[in-house]
Amino acid sequence: MQIKENILLLGGNGFIGKNIIAYFKKNNSFLNYHIIVLSRKFQHKRDVDIFYEVGDYANKEILDALFSKWNFTKVFHCATSTTPLSSGNNILNDINGNLLATICLLDVMKEYGCNYILYLSSGGAVYGEKHLNTISEKEICDPVSSYGVVKLTIENYLRLYQKQYGINYLILRVANPFGKFHTSEKQGVINIAIRRALKNEIIEVWGDGTQSKDYLFVDDLVKIIFRFLKQGVVNKTINVGSGEIHQLNRILNTIKIYLPILEVDYIASKITDVKDFCLDISLMQSLLNFEFTQFEEAIRKTILFEKKRLN
CATH class of the missing domain: 3.40.50.720 (NAD(P)-binding Rossmann-like Domain)
Incomplete structure (x- = not known):
């Protein structure tokens, strides 16, 4: 035993x-x-x-x-x-x-x-x-x-x-x-943007949306x-990380495919926000062979979670 x-x-x-x-x-x-x-x-x-x-x-x-x-x-x-x-x-x-x-x-x-x-x-x-x-x-x-x-x-x-x-x-x-069980209104732009769209609210974006992150x-x-x-x-x-970068404006446009009502208000960026980064995941990949969920599929699943959570 x-x-x-x-x-x-x-x-x-x-x-x-x-x-x-x-x-x-x-x-x-x-x-x-x-x-x-x-x-x-x-x-x-x-x-x-x-x-x-x-x-x-x-x-x-x-x-x-x-x-x-x-x-x-x-x-x-x-x-x-x-x-x-x-x-x-x-x-x-x-x-x-x-x-x-x-x-x-x-x-x-x-x-x-x-x-x-x-x-x-x-x-x-x-x-x-x-x-x-x-x-x-x-x-x-x-x-x-x-x-x-x-x-x-x-x-x-x-x-x-x-x-x-x-x-x-x-x-x-x-x-x-990002993904299911996210509830923060302060951190996690993908979930927050989806939630705002579902509630017919405006999402505030720091900077011009060209920042690209992993x-x-x-x-x-x-x-x-x-x-x-x-x-x-x-x-x-x-x-x-995923080892890939995604520009925020492109992410928001992807969300708009499913939720066209999404509105964005661009405001001044914050000094504490790291604007651009992509992680080198070579070490992780050397330790395990991992197949990531396709990004758009992950967005779709996150939208389904947020819809279910609001209902």
Whole structure:
């Protein structure tokens, strides 16, 4: 009989976290794992077979109680309390709520012998404006927001804890994800544009819409995460994106094919927004052979999700 492993999922009530839970539940390859979600907010609609705990992962007493109860072997860290834009409003809150909270988590992991953490970093924010065709993991990072600085600093502490305490990490620098279970009105232009069109509202676009970025369908992201988990990939920092760029105006025109009512208001760009980037995914491709969902098909599926959510 195979012993089940317990995974602590931070950010399980968020966009990517909910997709991780959905994939986990429908994939029989991971029946030997239990997922326990720690969330700062109570989740009224809960998934069967997923355990939910309410609390802040910055609170050591809460973490002590959870690690004592569940004996976690892995942590999936998908949580963040800020966005690139909001992080500059109160940098101390960004540091306390994300950086120091993660160090608290790492100390508890060390204390209880949990030696694996998956961390979702940012494929745009940590690099900053690079003006390169593609950005590899070897590029020097130069963030333009507190959000990016904190993400990068957490990465460095993960490497430090691996060297000093043997806690294995997997850092994924993720491109702009979109797809089902997205709810934010502050980040994620594809979902927000679709939602605005369905509500007959105007979408605000920073700049003139010519900015081109790497976008990743969240279904693909989650499949990649679990492929890495299954293959036992550790102690690497990996770009996870589509390896392709899509100009925002062209994305909006694609959405208009399905939702002609979409209206756009172009406003001044924000200094915290990385305007153009495409991730070099050569390392990711060397580790797994992956076939991405076609971009227009991903857009269509996202529209179907947003329609269902509003009905």
